[in-house]
Amino acid sequence: xxxxxxxxxxxxxxxxxxxxxxxxxxxxxxxxxxxxxxxxxxxxxxxxxxxxxxxxxxxxxxxxxxxxxxxxxxxxxxxxxxxxxxxxxxxxxxxxxxxxxxxxxxxxxxxxxxxxxxxxxxxxxxxxxxxxxxxxxxxxxxxxxxxxxxxxxxxxxxxxxxxxxxxxxxxxxxxxxxxxxxxxxxxxxxxxxxxxxxxxxxxxxxxxxxxxxxxxxxxxxxxxxxxxxxxxxxxxxxxxxxxxxxxxxxxxxxxxxxxxxxx
Numbered sequence: 001x002x003x004x005x006x007x008x009x010x011x012x013x014x015x016x017x018x019x020x021x022x023x024x025x026x027x028x029x030x031x032x033x034x035x036x037x038x039x040x041x042x043x044x045x046x047x048x049x050x051x052x053x054x055x056x057x058x059x060x061x062x063x064x065x066x067x068x069x070x071x072x073x074x075x076x077x078x079x080x081x082x083x084x085x086x087x088x089x090x091x092x093x094x095x096x097x098x099x100x101x102x103x104x105x106x107x108x109x110x111x112x113x114x115x116x117x118x119x120x121x122x123x124x125x126x127x128x129x130x131x132x133x134x135x136x137x138x139x140x141x142x143x144x145x146x147x148x149x150x151x152x153x154x155x156x157x158x159x160x161x162x163x164x165x166x167x168x169x170x171x172x173x174x175x176x177x178x179x180x181x182x183x184x185x186x187x188x189x190x191x192x193x194x195x196x197x198x199x200x201x202x203x204x205x206x207x208x209x210x211x212x213x214x215x216x217x218x219x220x221x222x223x224x225x226x227x228x229x230x231x232x233x234x235x236x237x238x239x240x241x242x243x244x245x246x247x248x249x250x251x252x253x254x255x256x257x258x259x260x261x262x263x
Contacts (some may be wrong), residue, residue, distance in 0.1 A: 003159060004156060004159055004160070004161055005018065005161055005162055006244050007161065008171070008246075009012070010039075010040075010245055011038065011039070011161065011245060012028040012033055012038050012243065013033075013038040013243045013245065014028065014031045014033045014035070014038070014228075015028065015031040015127055015243070016159075016160070016161070016163070016242070017029060017030035017031070017245040018201045019035045019038060022035040024036040024039070025036065025165075025246075030239035030247060032205075038243075039245070040076075040077075040245040040246060040247050042073075043073070043074055043075060043076045043077065043244070043245075043247070044073075044074055045074065045075065045076040045080070046060045046071060046074060046075050046076075046173060047059040047060045047063070048060040048081050048084075048085050049075065049076055049081045049130070049198070051081050052081060052085075052262060057088060059086070059184070060085065060173065061089070061176040061179070063172065064120075064173055064176050064233060065176060067247060068233055068236050068237070069236060069240055071173070071238040072173070072236060072237045072241055073172070073240055074168075075169055075241070075244075076172060076238075076247055077163070077165050077166050077169055077241065077244045077246050077247070078165055078169075078170075078246060078247055079165055079168075081172075082094075082165075082168045082169050082172040083168070083172065085172045085173065085175070085198055086141075086144065086168075086171065086172035086175050087137075089172075089175040089176060089178060089179055090137045090140045090141055090175060090178060090181055091109075091133065091137050092139075092182075093130070093136070093140055093175075093178040093179045093181065093182040094133040094134070094135075094136035094137035094140065094182075095129070095133045095182075096179070096183060096185075097136045097182045097185060098128075098132030098133045098136060099129065100186060100189060101132070106109055118204045120239060128243070140178050144171050144175060144178075145199070147171050147179060147230075147231075147234055148164075148167040148168050148170075148171045149167070151167050151170065151171075151234065151238045152164065152167045153168075154238070155238070156243060158242070159245070160238075160242035160243065161242065161243055162238065162241070164241055165246070168240075169241075170234055170237035170238060170241055171234055171237075173233070173237065174230055174233035174234045174237055175225055175230065176229075176230075176233070177227065177228075177229040177230025177232075177233055178226065178227075178230055179226075180225075180226035180229050180230075181223045181224075181226025181227050181229075181230065182223075182224070182226065183222075183226070184222030184223065184225045184226045185219045185222040185223045185226070186219075186222070187220045187222055188219050188221055188222035189222070208262050
């Protein structure tokens, strides 16, 4: 395990070489990357970090899927907006995972109250939806926390500067993967239900006792597909941000040469 540079040390974001005091136009002595390309001012922040809004949320998630490497190069490595973005994405994923099962599972209050007064049915529906969403959100948050602490541990083993701010920002911006996991679960479930109308479920029942497991694995396959996207984004972010510089550094690069802003 090597030495991990402190958060205040200005590093080359490609190789981790200390470049404090180098002119902005000077190349990194280790990898030849221009010092200005590692200046924290180049990290203008994701759209959500710049100005949280519905448009910024949509754009941030779109950019994470369309241009993940470029977006991770722009994220500011502080606590700005990390938990708000993560919470919104996890709540939406929890809601999408919960809604298809409300009123369908045996023992569900919303199902057992179908003959009750409309107001009571609505109340039980919203109660079941809220409880299910909160439960799944907590589960997804736990999985995300494991991922965040995992990349911090892995970073320490590699002498990368993956601070808690970096780890949580990477995981928060990668959490669009959990929304896709919920959507893929719905999609795979819908595909199965449509195929069942052609007798697929009866065909499974004629195979063996393992057919129940096969049927249960259909929506799980969609969930794991989305989880794989989350894991891929986290890995990409870990690699792109392993030497990321915080917005405020002890030894900034001289600004004699203008620092261009990222597009």
